[in-house]
Amino acid sequence: MNIQEMELMNILKCHSYKRQRDLSEVSGYSLGKVNSMLKSLTEQEYLDEKLHLTEKARQLYEMHRPKQAIILAAGSGMRMVPINVEVPKGMLEVKNEPLIERIICQLREIQVTDIKIVVGFMKEQYEYLIDKYNVILVFNEHYATRNNLYSLAKVKECLENAYIIPCDIWCEESPFSSFELYSWYMVNEQEDEESMIKINRKRELRTVGEMENGNRMIGIAYVCTEEARRLKKKIEEMTGYKRYNHVFWEEAAFVQDRMLFYPKVVSSQKVFEINTLEELRDLDENSDQLNSELLDIISNTLSCDLKEIVEIEALKKGMTNRSFRFRCKNKRYIMRIPGEGTGEMINRSQEYNVYQVVGKEGICDPVCYINPDNGYKITEFLENARVCDPMNPRDVKRCMDYLREVHQKRFEVEHTFDIFLQIEQYESYWKGEKSIYRDYIETKNKMYELKRYIDSQEKEWTLTHIDAVPDNFLFVNDRIYLIDWEYAGMQDPHVDVAMFAIYSMYDRDKVEELIDAYFENHCPEEVRTKIYCYIAVCGFLWSNWCEYKRICGVEFGEYSLRQYRYAKEYYKIAKERISHE
Template sequence: MLSRNQFNVLRSLLKKSGSTQRDIAASCGLSLGTVSTVIASLKELGCLNADGSEVTEEGLRSLKPYQVDNAVIMAAGFASRCAPLSYERPKGLFRVRGEVLIERQIRQLQEAGIEEIHVVVGYMKELFFYLEDKFGVHITVNDDYFRRNNTSSLYAARYFLRNSYICSSDNYFTVNPFDRFVYETYFACTYSDGPTDEWCVETGSRNRIVGYGVGGADAWYQIGEFYWTKDFSRRYMDLLEEEYDDPEVADMLLDAFFARHIDELPAYVKRYEQGDILEFDTIDEIKRFDDKFVDNMDSCIIDNICASLDCSEGDIDGFEQIKRGNTNVIFSFYCKRKKYVYRHPGKGSEQIIDRYNEAFAQRKADDLGIDGTTVAINPVEGWKISRYVEGCYDFQYHNEADALRAFDLMHRLHAAKVQCGWQFDIAANCALFRRLAEERGQRSPFRIDELRADVERVYHFVESDGVEKVLCHNDMCDSNIIVSADAVCAIDWEYAGMADPAYDVCSFIVGGDHTHEQVLHLLELYFGRSLTPAELRHMYGSIAVVSYHWLLWGIYRQSVGHDAGSLLYYWYRYAADYSKRALALYAPAGRLAII
């Protein structure tokens, strides 16, 4: 095994044979005396020729254990902070200063002599497939990218990790950091003047990392590539294999998992000058580095905004993702100092949403003053621009005043008795969601078949009540109700259509976690009085049918990478509980297979 100084001198001479000892000292950061001593020891080992100017075959054999085997580039993530451009392509495929980020990185690896390159993809994975033909890289698909953090990308590449570089596809290296030979495991780091919220390192003897955590000031922090030796890779992945199914690990970055086992995983710091490695977290950061970035991205979203608001790319800034919405991805932005919201259709939404129907209902809602935020809506492509409601706050299900305001919206909508040419066919929707999920191999953790039999009977009874159909929103949950001190509106009319008014009330109820007593209270708030037995059984039955509908929707959405979270449990619980409550109130009847 070579000492660190022996390795550095050999590598320096391998890069430039015939170098003087002064040249070697400068490139390795060693004193002339140390270089002279090291060269003498390498000649004794037969690693250098007689005059110490060239690496011998024995020297190459000595370097072999330190040769880089491959690189793994992680490119599976969504990069939500780079919305809206990340809605159209992954950040690794952004073009910055004339180069695609991941292509620049692949070229730098290949220039360093690293030919085996594995790219781990997930979000919009198909857009990366061309890299196989263009650069000869290997594509690995991470199917867990949407439900786990980047430890899942490491796990997907676990069989390739040896002496390996581990990179992020969105890093921009102003200098090529890669080498054919690396001595030990390292984390690339640069210095922060002042506070930072990055992963900061504390080092001990020989620059070993002894402390690693988020945040610090006037500190060295990790940015850029990692290099792992075979021993480190094996130990890290053994630990990850053991703990991969631990719920705490699911959302962990590879950094957090390293920090969890820092005493078992010896790693060191490689220090870079500020500006050697760039990491772009937002579009504004990229624009500061490349002022032509947005112009050169050929973004349909930016084009839509410019055409709708009669502006140029330079008038648009302040992009910020809004953490709301399950069917779509949504962000806010500023144009000429006014704030707007852009709705971009989510993956798979075209299979379940009729955008022409939505546009009709949206315009009616604006006319009735039930929404009124719409600036532009495109029924062909599914995007929408809305006015941003200032001073709005999160709707509170358990705030009675908020609930009454939501019910007032529903009463006004239903009383208008708007007619349209299509039904909100909840039975057909259920069949569609179930089929789409099954086609994608998505299996439900719930006892759907048992539940389905009860809901089928309930649906028959509810429909037999003969309630008049009117235009309904059909998705009156908290994320679709915008409230402020002086205004309330219902947004996102994607599921609107002729339906039983109970569907609006019940979609509101099943969007939150309520006890049975709270459900009764909400129903009485809506009706303004106690319910008759006929009304009560109809509302219970509608709760069962509506919650079952959204349960199947949630299972389908999981199949295309969107996690409905705790709502799945709420919907299952409502469907199971209220189907039994409704059946106990309705007269016994045989089964009718509709849903």
């Protein structure tokens, strides 16, 4: 039985059509095609002479009857900024009803009550559903670092005769049925350049070519037994490799260039995927989630109506914060939202005081709003800006000249950034866990050896950026801005040179060039040795920082490993230089 015949069977199950012409009008197939399919279905004994379903057909429907459902609700929905800071995307309300509750109720209407919800981000907000609907919550501990392939892997034993549903879908009419005949994946009629699949002439879902647009992928699927077994096997294979950490589950549903499922096409006016605040606003301008604290802050700061806040888009997730860009009154801005674990790591009141100093001097990007309690910040978006290229000597020289000028202004604040105190503090955040490095204690003791040398050196104490890395130097036309002062405090300014080096992952030759650029080829040897010490201890500092972030579910890959290597390698270099002084 082919897809067209199965679609015709579904029509006949719902309605008792007697005339082929009526079936042609309802199905969209030509009269000749309908007659041919009816003949084939009769010969296969799925229909009798009166076009009624036979016992064989009823058994086939029973074999494929929906038995369970999986709702994928683990992700943070970064594109839903700023709402995603306050609620998980499955709890967005449309017409006074949470998205996930609407999905659950539509499933229960067809007697599908075995419902598993894979949760992660703000998982606690889904807990009440256990009592209200008797659902099962499954926790995906990798929700922050991996895509939804891993969510589906958590419930891979529950794929047979199951619906797979993303939680950020709103369907005007229920997309579910008490009977199914084949595995399908839902798309709509719109073209989408981000889609990986397209319906071909054989009514199959195939991968798009490099220059093609695909059909808009909705994400809802129904999986019958045979396809469930194949999908499960593919998921097990893929989740064994890191290269699949960031893929969607749909990639496991392909055999070469063809999807395991047939297409189910719905109207773009019937099913809505809600990825952004503006999509939510278009669907329900009275949604409670539009009464967002963050939107109110923007509105009050910029003296604008909420509807004037448009073109909201999440920016790449940074190491410390989440940020999103938006437009208001023909001008673009960036709002920063502190990330996981930053409440312990950064004193926002101290950061506020730093911005009161550097903001007045025009050194950083223009700050419109900063909250000293929670760290929310709004800055003007600098159009046509680019970051420093650490491999471009001219860029590096300009940054070092600018950094030196900032240091020479001798700004002062009331707090310091004590590197060794921070090392101990970050370590305390591990909450009793041991370091992942076997020789951590030995390496830590070596850092304290270097501390004795650092403490013995003369220093010029001034406001130091601490995070003066290439990405925080913005080139805008003929001037430079130094942004993101959240770690700043009183310290030896030469720490900033060390920080630039380790973030750029420089080798020793590049470090030498960097020091020469900052000191204009006049760096005293004892200062050079001190900077090598800073490279070691700051590498150790950020390694500790990365270990804490790892506990919070954020992984930095090579960056964290390289920071630990800086600690060990530059300890040797510094000790050798010290011994010759």
